[in-house]
Amino acid sequence: MAIWCPRLSVDRWRLSQGLEIGEGADADPTVLISDTAHGPRIEAANHAGYSAGARHGMMLADARALCPQIKSAAADPAGDFALLEKLALWAQRWGPWSALDPPDGLLVDITAAAHLFGGEVRLLGDVTAAFAKRRLAVRPAIAPTAGAAWALAHFGAHHAILDPHENAHRRLGDLPVAALRLDQDVLIVLNRLGLKHLGDLANIAAGAADRTEAAARDALHRRFRNRQSPSANPLIRLDQLLGRVPEPLLPVVPQQMPLVQRRLMEPLRHRSLLDQVLADLAKDMERVLEGRGEGARRLELGLWRVDGEVIVRRLELAAATREAAHITRLFSDRLENIDAGFGIETVRLRASWAEPLELSQADVEQSAERHGTSLAACIDRLSVRLGADAVRRPVPHASHLPERAQVWQAPLDPEPAPSQLSAQGAFEFHARPLKLLEKSEKIAVLYASPDGYPQRFRWRGKVHEVVRVEGPERIAPEWWRARSGTRLRDYYRIEDAEGRRYWIYRQGLAGDGRGALPDWFLQGLSA
Template sequence: MSAMTRRRIVSIWFPQLVMERWRNAHPATDDAIPLALAEEGPHGQVIAAVNAAARHGGARRGQRMTDARAILPTLAIAPADPAGDAAALAAMGRWAQRWSPWTAVDGADGLLLDTGGAAHLFGGEAAMLAGMARAFGALGHTSRIALAPTIGAAWALAHYGGKEQVVIAEDDLAAALAPLPIASLRIDADAVLLLRRLGIKTVGALRGIPTEALGRRFRKHRRAIANPLRRLQQAYGDVEEVVAPLAPHKVYRASARVLEPIRHVAVLEPVVADLAADLAQQLEEAHLGLRRARFEAFRIDGHIAQLEVETAAPVRAPAHVVRLFSEKLDGLDAGFGFDAFALTALWHEQMDALQKGLEEDEAPGISFAHLIDRLRVRLGAGNVRLAAPCASHVPERSIVWQEDMGAPGAFGEILRDRPIRLFDRPEPVTVIYATPDGPPRRFRWRRQLHDVARSEGPERIAPEWWRERSEVRLRDYYKVEDEAGRRLWIYRSGVVGDGRGGPPQWFVHGLFA
């Protein structure tokens, strides 16, 4: 038994996806009028979808628009939206993760789900498929769903099985596939035509031909859609088939369902707490910490309510995650009620376990990182920024503002002997009396006269020649204290005779405590 035959694959086909999506966006359209959605083809416009009236009149998907108009002159035309259809299908694939974390887009009108080990959560496989049909029907889409051990078998039964929901066990796979037409193997039209000319019309007839003979006949057809032998082996599980899911990397995700829909957002906090505890355990086992999380509440009418929070540093404390989301839960619209929930780690970083004591896991009080997170939730992420060191010895360039936290203690060297308040732009002062090559004894700043009682310095800072213009002057910084006790950080720009301008100028750059 191969690994493929132990899987339980659900294939969901939306035969009228394009037209139903257009119909949902234009509810006032008269269904009695023949309508076709057109898209550009290699030789002009072709039909992407038709409604029932146009189908009865002879129009069909893939037909050239000129041929369709010749058959049905009353055919109305509207532009198709392939990009929007693809985005909508991908969104439904993510929404289908309520049944399984492994979902994939199958072509332009289908989805694939790997529900192995998950069907018992929904009352069994038959009940799960019936629930899927009801859920997508509530979204306004007709679906044909099949569950089988392989991707090829599930696809064939969904498209050609003749039933709205089909569940096939592993032992019944061969009998279920045998009567299906050759086209159910997902091969192209040329291969189908060739097999029919050879008298092979069903999967069972093709299965009865020796593999060596098929291999010789189709050895030049390397593409899967042109090689019936490879598609046959994939359908029966003899060859593994790989499909890229919507989440190609490992996703840390916790999910839950409730028996009765929740219509009051006030009771969602315990749900978030359970999901946060589950997610924290997953991250702890992987030595990871949460940086950004998304809470999803699946409404019974198909709407997905989403909330996202971001942390300043990696965290695994469920209580802190709950506090961040609790600030936003009141903004959710429950509508007719939520029946499924998920909490996903969108961004995580390495976080090793730290033990602060023999009897406690965390230090008492609120940590700085947690405080930043709560402020961002209340004030908005763009309204809370943190200072971070920058590689520059020019004071106004040595600190930048960013959203992430810097390393602890990174400011120790920068803030040494620097004022608590540093101006974004130095403010000019008028020096009334100064000692030669020393600090001013009296100066006017902000319309006030200051007499210097004490001073310390200078600290010389040269211009950054690799980024400054040649006429930029050096600075001599002084710490001064006036007679009123105010302590200022002032500097002299340039020295006498430096050849870079007139006499030196004085500026106040910051204030000490």
């Protein structure tokens, strides 16, 4: 069974505004837009917007040229997809499994399930009624294959049903070739070839005794034989629609979030009792996560008061964990200002984000975490006390310029993937100093010749004699970011008479045509 929601984006926007169909702002021509390089583009429109001439893919400026009164709202594809996922799980009431058909459709396997609803006709009626209660427009259809059901839902009659024993060629032959779920460029090619209906394409693909039709079939095979994607090959799509080749579908599997709770016999009003309940829930969560082989990255603690108010405290962790003591200690800081009112009767702990965490033998890091001294535990405690924005950590950045080789990010954000840093390792020809200055400081250097080694330099009012020099190491600017006149850098590792080591560089070369004499800067300090 294919379920198509032709106005999913608009219906979701209308429900978010609390409007019924044709009521209030929904009666005005309204479009949902997304920003592009050429300006706002229309993604969907309500009934009044379509009547005013707005269409999917049209630029907002063109639509307002037709109807200046058109209103616009931001489209939310991520929110639409999240709603579609929820509908897919909810649609499993009609079959054992369901699959997504983005951006606005579902596919439900109803094999041997239609009789539970009184037949296929009553099943389609139940689907329409259930979606109507959710105030969503829907067009369902039933067929032996997913492709045929999709074609009937989008281009067939309302509540269309294709019997397995019915002649599919005769029933589907009048549908347009767009019913094959093809890419737009493929549809343009088929229309130019005069193949506008499924019947035309099916006759050529099946072949005939006539030499002309056989030649046309061979030409069609040659044109699309190198296209392996089903959406780019009408022959594959046609075979899937007729059931000649299987069409794999990916079922939607509900993801159960680990959840533990306590329903209390007497309402709690004292902090000590709440801490005890929290510790018990943390131990329960530890057992649940250990059984699933996971660790929590985000936890939500819900407190239900007697008067019906719900208090929620959320916590994000720097690394996946299931240590009960660590979870209890972090949440205890979040419960300082809890107003229990007339008492708390239900406490619930849920892991809304969990990651795989294998069982392993206790090591130094796990031992430190139990005592609250590990790096992850330290980050968690600092974030809880100071706020996530007050704690930062450096991470590698793919750049050969020293000042851009690392960036600062929030401690709870994931580190860059190794593939994003592949270029970083290619630039590490030499060891870098242990400490880099926040900003390179200009120094005065005395040298024998413009291109010679530095012999003496003045930094922060003090003159340093250079006794050892290593270099130069030339680093070019980032040509894709810098201007054409940016000068090269020659880095030197030097040591003064007191044994202190520095990392300095000369910016530019004498006579390079990009400025006056080169300038010298100090950028790092070595041990």
